[in-house]
Amino acid sequence: MEVKIVSSDAELRRISPVLLQLRSQYDEDSLLAQIRLQRADGYQLAYVEKDGEVLCVAEFIVCNKLAWQKHIYVDDLVTDAAVRFTGAGKFIMDWLKKSRQRTWLPTTAPGFRGTALRRTQVLPAGGI
Numbered sequence: 571m572e573v574k575i576v577s578s579d580a581e582l583r584r585i586s587p588v589l590l591q592l593r594s595q596y597d598e599d600s601l602l603a604q605i606r607l608q609r610a611d612g613y614q615l616a617y618v619e620k621d622g623e624v625l626c627v628a629e630f631i632v633c634n635k636l637a638w639q640k641h642i643y644v645d646d647l648v649t650d651a652a653v654r655f656t657g658a659g660k661f662i663m664d665w666l667k668k669s670r671q672r673t674w675l676p677t678t679a680p681g682f683r684g685t686a687l688r689r690t691q692v693l694p695a696g697g698i
Contacts, residue, residue, distance in 0.1 A: 571625065571658065573665040576615040582606075585617050588627045592648040605629075613645065616665070618658045625650055626658035628666065642666055 576582055582605060586598050593601060605615070608629070618626040629646040644666065649659045 571618050571620045571661050573616050573618055573662055576617065581617075582615075585615065585624050585627045588617070588624050588648055588650045589629075589646065591651055592646060616662060618662050620658075623650075623653075625653045625656065626662050628662050630666065642669075 574581075576585060579602070582602050583598070586601055589601060589605075590596065590598065596604065605613070609615075611631075613629060613631045616628050616630070617624050626647070626649040628644055630642050630644045632640065633643050634640045647659060647662065649656075
């Protein structure tokens with residue numbers, strides 16, 4: 571398995587079938603248009619590839635906030651339904667954590683308490 575950063579429209583089209591499994595309210599063209607808008611604001615996409623197949627995609631942004639200082643916010647992470655439970659999701663999360671440690675965050679930031687990547691609770695549509 572290898573992680574790659576999306577850098578072209580051809581790669582966006584390649585990963586779109588996996589993203590559409592999560593974001594079914596879009597068709598391919600509207601999904602790509604939305605991603606292009608978000609990329610202009612600093613969003614990035616990374617994907618896991620094995621033997622030429624896209625297994626998993628993560629959309630993320632590097633942010634700087636008062637509460638957490640510089641951190642990575644993962645907007646979407648989706649593994650192709652046909653290859654779930656193969657470790658691709660863990661592989662990309664581990665890559666994001668290592669990338670953060672190497673390049674994006676100081677390891678001794680004030681108030682830093684471990685990884686900035688945390689699971690968020692998803693609330694039901696009806697609220698609490």
